[in-house]
Amino acid sequence: MRLLVVNPNTSTTMTSTILSAARATDPGLHVDALCPERGPASVEGRVDEIISAYWALDTVLPVVNEYDGVIVACYSNHPLIGALRELLDQPVLGILEASILQALPLGDRFSIVTTSLRWQPLLEEAVHALGLERRCASVRTTGLSVHEVDTLPDDDVRAHLRRAALAAVEEDGAEVICLGCAGMAGFEAAVAQATGVPVIDGVQAAVWQVRGMVASGASTSKRRLYQRAEYPPAGSGLDMLKRFNGSNGR
Amino acid sequence: MRLLVVNPNTSTTMTSTILSAARATDPGLHVDALCPERGPASVEGRVDEIISAYWALDTVLPVVNEYDGVIVACYSNHPLIGALRELLDQPVLGILEASILQALPLGDRFSIVTTSLRWQPLLEEAVHALGLERRCASVRTTGLSVHEVDTLPDDDVRAHLRRAALAAVEEDGAEVICLGCAGMAGFEAAVAQATGVPVIDGVQAAVWQVRGMVASGASTSKRRLYQRAEYPPAGSGLDMLKRFNGSNGR
């Protein structure tokens, strides 16, 4: 079984970190990771989602058929997820959805603790799109930017995370915490200790769930929502993408 | 007041037709229209949405500040809409949302009649994203592709539309019909006559609603969902986009 992790931003550092986390779940598992060369260094809103999805498609499609399952490692309802499901038969899973699927059996309601205020309404919208708002206690933010999560002393980041997670548990009734940013990996234990509730990391959750799907022979349904588009000149999704990009000098 | 209509696909014919429809609402109104030069000739799914949003952003941003309001003329929850709302203060409205807003006061439940089966789940998802599923009786399809809507004899298209709309009214309880494709403009009267219910065209609806917003001084809220992203190097949305596209040789 071969899994591919796609980080839609251009940060190779973050891509390495995510790959390590994915491989740590099981040393025997084949996992690769990649990210596009162009586009935003971090995805901070809807414009970034479009640009990063565009270049990630361009990067992923030439190699994706070598893999049995794909993980999109952006903690959001990133448009790349739906696009890949439309194009592929293999299971495709984002880390936001994965973290929620793992949280659901552990408590009635989960909260997401994420970085900047910009992400709060976008993640609320993502939970609604999944039809899971009744199970969501809240989306809380630390107020830190992704940049600050990366560069501030660990003790500071930890303090911000604890405070937001504790508020989710004590004020919003959260029973499980989902860490809403790949850059928060490694803080699970601190947050669990501070809150006394289970804390979920989306990358690990995604690896196990996609493994389960692949091992069970489950594929993306080609009926209704993820059916392939009918392109006027019949052709594979990759051809189509090449065609559009052709005039782009690539 | 100056309005801009953006057609995210590359069909200049369809762009002209849409512009005519928009201008027909009021000869004294200043409306322009444009479409990107690259990307899909018709938007047929999620991959197309990403590619068309990417190139439409590229096309629109250099000129958008000359306009007081923007209409996105793709009958969907096209990602361009949210991206423009994130970047701009001006009102931005898609024709799907516009047609529903006009339908709501005319009956309890509306149905959308659209083209191919591929769009049915995507439009159902769009209605859910708007939080309006209780008011939606159904999304029905004619089974015709956009291509067929354009090229089949009008009588054939009309027959397909009537059949689908009649089923929405009689089987699903629709009280209002929204025509779910810009290519269906001109068939309103035939559908209204066949069904006995009001039939809404999204382009006209959008023009009147955006006019109302602009005239009333209403702008896109910069709190929560449509707040601007905080880019590490502060700068306007246009700068940011240029920066990413810079390496693209443009």
Add this chain to the structure above:
Amino acid sequence: MRLLVVNPNTSTTMTSTILSAARATDPGLHVDALCPERGPASVEGRVDEIISAYWALDTVLPVVNEYDGVIVACYSNHPLIGALRELLDQPVLGILEASILQALPLGDRFSIVTTSLRWQPLLEEAVHALGLERRCASVRTTGLSVHEVDTLPDDDVRAHLRRAALAAVEEDGAEVICLGCAGMAGFEAAVAQATGVPVIDGVQAAVWQVRGMVASGASTSKRRLYQRAEYPPAGSGLDMLKRFNGSNGR
């Protein structure tokens, strides 16, 4: 195009103010306004709704056929709206619904800022009846009666409005504010400045939306919710009403 604005209470002062606001949207537009001679001077609850609807029907029906569209200028789910939709083919729109329809494309969630506590649950119920509760952040009240809104110094009213609107934005997550009382017209700018979010006036919104419906040829659906009642002795709605009121000595 001729539009009629109906104020269901008996205040001719308020009726003049509303008419001015409606006409200010476009000097070239023909708009008339009227209010009943009998009934409550301001509508303060359900009993008032019934009485004001009764006398407003009596006042409106003899002249309504001279108009292409009707606006009910009470900020509520006033029973007159549904009754007129049942009787008429023309579009009929209340200012509560109009303000929400204009708010929806400008942000994910709106709040209504209204007068007295009595209106809070009634407006929450109205939003639920429209099926739009997911988009509503809150209904906030100033605690002022309609009378106080009219008679207190403007600075006092402005201070109350700002405080309630600010709470809606900062505590409830409102992205757009709808002013929930015709008497609040003229305070939009002050509230917008205090909160930094767009502020909607229902009368202006209603005029533009009804214009759009009329111009597009859209009429009230006669299927299901707004179908006409089948009266044992067949006759027009007006005849029926005259019959009932006949014994009333009028």
Add this chain to the structure above:
Amino acid sequence: MRLLVVNPNTSTTMTSTILSAARATDPGLHVDALCPERGPASVEGRVDEIISAYWALDTVLPVVNEYDGVIVACYSNHPLIGALRELLDQPVLGILEASILQALPLGDRFSIVTTSLRWQPLLEEAVHALGLERRCASVRTTGLSVHEVDTLPDDDVRAHLRRAALAAVEEDGAEVICLGCAGMAGFEAAVAQATGVPVIDGVQAAVWQVRGMVASGASTSKRRLYQRAEYPPAGSGLDMLKRFNGSNGR
């Protein structure tokens, strides 16, 4: 304990029938019934609701304080119900709500079988207003008018009722049937036999529920939804109504 049943239409025959049904629940119970002298002979839509509510208020208010609880015997979300709850401390219950409250513990989902097509969307709206749509399998109509229910041979009416109820059970998954019209009293056994499910009569259900409320000392809450309106000149609801009607020559 003294209960008052209000029939908002002017049919004294129907009022007598309803009173008999109410009294039959317990011969020792004091129940009176009344109906207005003016207004529609049967309530067939929203206009009729307003007119009948107006005249019913006029009729009921002078005597209502002699009673411990009030039943509104129109199978709908009649505006009289909310108006009386606003004015009174005593419990007030409509027969639609009563029939549903009795149906809920007997099965997961109920259907309402009512008369004409006009009532279908109005009753669906009423169920939504109560927040009970998840428990409602369907609203079915016999297609008969109230007049036909009264004048057709019993065998014909019974056949229509059975057919509609059977469709609700077999096609919509109804587990309990609520008879949606006072004129259907007496057909419970036939419908129960034809469908094999319990059949609820709203008048009987209402009597038992209001008795229970009165006996337990439960009153209409004066917080939020049913609080009294604050009239500029303080006074009782009755005074206010008299004032408005004063100019009416009564």
Add this chain to the structure above:
Amino acid sequence: MRLLVVNPNTSTTMTSTILSAARATDPGLHVDALCPERGPASVEGRVDEIISAYWALDTVLPVVNEYDGVIVACYSNHPLIGALRELLDQPVLGILEASILQALPLGDRFSIVTTSLRWQPLLEEAVHALGLERRCASVRTTGLSVHEVDTLPDDDVRAHLRRAALAAVEEDGAEVICLGCAGMAGFEAAVAQATGVPVIDGVQAAVWQVRGMVASGASTSKRRLYQRAEYPPAGSGLDMLKRFNGSNGR
């Protein structure tokens, strides 16, 4: 008419108190009560629910056919309720559902005030299972255990109850309070006085509602949710239960 009240815990004191409350509704009514000899002395969670349901079934089934209706006197969505509905034709009602059904016509939203924190999520889940969450303002707890409710001085209990109920009314918008524990009987007046809203006792509510169902001939539906299970060797529910318990030496 003969009613049976089942207390699923083993406390004979509590059973007597509940029986007195049930009989107090009408001295002429025949009501009996029983509780199992084995199982938990108070039901404090899901494990207790299973054990108490098991032994309550064992106790109730031999005598239940002598009764016309059954009340389950545990303030929860106790599994015994669904099991008895599956086995019986008679109406079966729990006191949680009964209290809510009585609260609904008295205000838009009710709150439940119960004992320990453990019950808060379980009662929220119960309200959701009934499909009534839109009408529920909150579930509040006193923080007292059932044991403390029984043994603390009345003044202390009353103070805790008042505080929780007042918070429900003032902070959560409750219009009606349901007392969420049989041990709270007798405190209704104190809570009503402190809050100014109606306060519901589930036992009394249940007696009146079951009386109404029995008197109206309403039975538990045998379609869908409460249909009897098809046991491989056909036999009555009681036989089946005896068979399983047979090896148990009883």
Add this chain to the structure above:
Amino acid sequence: MRLLVVNPNTSTTMTSTILSAARATDPGLHVDALCPERGPASVEGRVDEIISAYWALDTVLPVVNEYDGVIVACYSNHPLIGALRELLDQPVLGILEASILQALPLGDRFSIVTTSLRWQPLLEEAVHALGLERRCASVRTTGLSVHEVDTLPDDDVRAHLRRAALAAVEEDGAEVICLGCAGMAGFEAAVAQATGVPVIDGVQAAVWQVRGMVASGASTSKRRLYQRAEYPPAGSGLDMLKRFNGSNGR
């Protein structure tokens, strides 16, 4: 890592089959299975749920602390699941929930295809309890009893399954099928071939998901819904259960 599969019915044959399916997911994984000696041979409704939960608790609790995660292998919202979550820190997962969690990323809407009509409303209720009804297209039944699934020729069972699954896909819009009975294991390929959509087996799905939770260090939250009950005499869940069963001669 050691996993325990609990089959709450007394069929040792079915327990063996389930254990084989669980072990087949990964030969290196330690999985044990057990079932109670007393209780129903198959769980066919609510009474069976209570009895099987009682005896399964009795069987599982003495050994459960030797395991890192528990799977409840009854395709339902079996009360044993919540009881074990209340008592334990380890993850506990039922096969119904597991199958749905695996289905969600593969399509917008899943259908469950189960055995007898009795299970249809119970599974609909289970999906609602999970808060996932928006993602559920339908619950379909083959009409076969569990007994028939076991004893009829495979070709007959396959034909019934195909027919029900095809109806779910073509009439209800299902994009993924969950096989709603452990006895249906082995028919996945036939159903997938007949319908063209992915088909999920709950046992395999559960094994992968529990493995993922255990490997990631995720435990059942002890806040709110699954907190332990506070028993008057403090003690472990097992002590309490022994105490109650003590008088039972065991």
